[in-house]
Amino acid sequence: MVRTSGKDADDASSRAADVERLVSDIDLAPYLGRVADPTATPLTDPVPVSADTPPLLALRDLVADPRFVDMFARALREADPDFRELFPRDASGVLGRFVRAMTWALETVENARGDEAKVAEVVEFARHLGADHRKLELSPRHHERFGEAMTDTLRHLAGRGWDDRLATTLGTTYRVLSTALQQGAAAAQGPARVGATVVEVLRPTRDVVVVRLISDVMVDYHPGQYLSVLTPYTPGVWRRLSPSIPANPAGQIEFHVRDVPGGALSGSLVRGVGVGDRWVLARPLGLLEVDRTEPVRDVLMVAGGTGIAPLRCLLLDMMRHGFNPRVHLFYGARHPGDLYDLPTLVDLAATAPWLTIQPVSEQDADPWWAGPRQELPRTLHRRQTGTLVDVVTGWGSWADRQVLVSGSPEMLRATVNGMVAVGTPRENIRYDRP
Incomplete structure (x- = not known):
């Protein structure tokens, strides 16, 4: 048996107290499977709620508050352990999209003023979203816990402004949307994953x-x-x-x-x-497709970077047909060496007289750090230098074409706005948001 002196015992006790204080200062809840209740302490500056504001718009303002996403993420982790697996550690991106969808739904229902068609549009959107959410394999319990966490978060944000009017409106709205989500998931065909x-x-x-x-x-x-x-x-x-x-x-x-x-x-x-x-x-x-209804119009395709993937898929599918509309494809990237899929496109064009490839790069040469320069294959049209939108619109308005655009969000926004500005009918342009 080892004996310790009084001084050694005091030192050990002091060290233990230091460790205890250190541990108490560290939030271990996420690692221990427990999350502190984010609504336990009242906010010093809750979101103002006016009695004159329609309840749907008051809920919209609460959902749109910058604190909502972080508070809601913590509430979800507390509401059900499954949510810690369903959502990434940083759930701000996912919940940010939820805020945009919820804001749109609340505003649309309020502005509908009893118009059943407008309300049905929101319900149909929820069904469509539910079909996509089949991949998450959500149960009725998950929907219930999600609603409870959202209610707790909004009530906390509203503080003393929360009342039966808001609680009833939120309960009814969430019940309708949650039911539509589950109906959409149940109606979808094929395996969820x-x-x-x-x-x-x-x-x-x-x-x-x-x-x-x-x-x-x-x-x-x-x-x-x-x-x-x-x-x-x-x-x-x-x-x-x-x-x-x-x-x-x-x-x-x-x-x-x-x-x-x-x-x-x-x-x-x-x-x-x-x-x-x-x-x-x-x-x-997704909605990208080549419209073959009569009279068939020729096609303009605009691809930026890896946005070439869905358009190349369409081109490969078109190769199965005996007749195709003419396709003019602008394929762009920052540097010439970034046009990585050009050899495949050139091979397709060699056996498809209806396909024309126009390479585009913002810079005329590759940077030194990109490594040895790869020689690009020859195309009917020589590579042009400039942004995709400048090169495409430099050829005219393309008003007689069906237009398919694929690329980054910035590229989509610039290309669509630029083409509309030079006369391309907005209804002729199709793209999918990434």
Whole structure:
């Protein structure tokens, strides 16, 4: 038995007290599976709620408060342990989209002023969203806990301004939307999730990866659509990716992914993907397609970077037809060496007299740090230098074409606005938001 002196005992006691104080200062709740109740302490500056404000708009203002997303994320983690797996650690992106959807729904119902068609539009949107959310495999309990967490968060934000009027309105609204979400999920056809294995990884440029997979069962998507994808590189983060080849019975799928600075998934995916990795694929969505109704109009395609994937998928599908409208494809990137898919497009054009390829790069030469310059294949039209929108609109308004645009959000916004400004009818332009 080891004896300690009084001084040693005092030192040990002091060290234990220091450790206890240190631990008490650290929030271990997320790591221990418990999250402190975010609504336990009243706010010193709650959101003002006026009795003159319609309850739907008062709820909109509460949802739109900058503090809502962080408070709601903590409330969800407390409401049900499953939500810690369903949502990424940083849930701000997902819940930010929820705020935009909820804000739109509340405003639309308020502005409808009893118009059943307008209200039905919101309900139909919720059903459509529910079909997409099948991939999350939510149960009625999840919907109930989600509603409880939202109610607690909004009540906390409103402080003394919360009353029966807001509680009743929120309860009715959430019940209708939650029911529509569950109806949409129940009505959707096919498996909610499909597993897929990475079988090949290509790295055509420093920041782009081409991933080829084989799915456990065939995923039946239309050319131009995108799939929701869950990867092991960032748990809980679903990403929309567009296949670059049409669906086939062998289950072969190819995705193009660029490393976007600050992206929630792209960086870890581009750097970490390897053969043998398992991905999860979910319901196809999207509206990009070539309209073949009579009279068939010629097509203008505008692709920026990895936005070439869904358009190339459409081109490959068109190769199956005996007759096709003329297609003029502008394919752009920042540097010439970033036009990684140009060899494939040139091969397609060699056997498709209806297809014309126009390469575009913002810079005339590759930077020194990009490595050895790759010679680009020859095309009918020489590569042009400039932004995609400047080059495309420099050819005219394209008002007689059906226009398909694919790329980053910034590229989509600039291209669509620029084309409309030079006379392209807005209704002629189709694109999917990433």
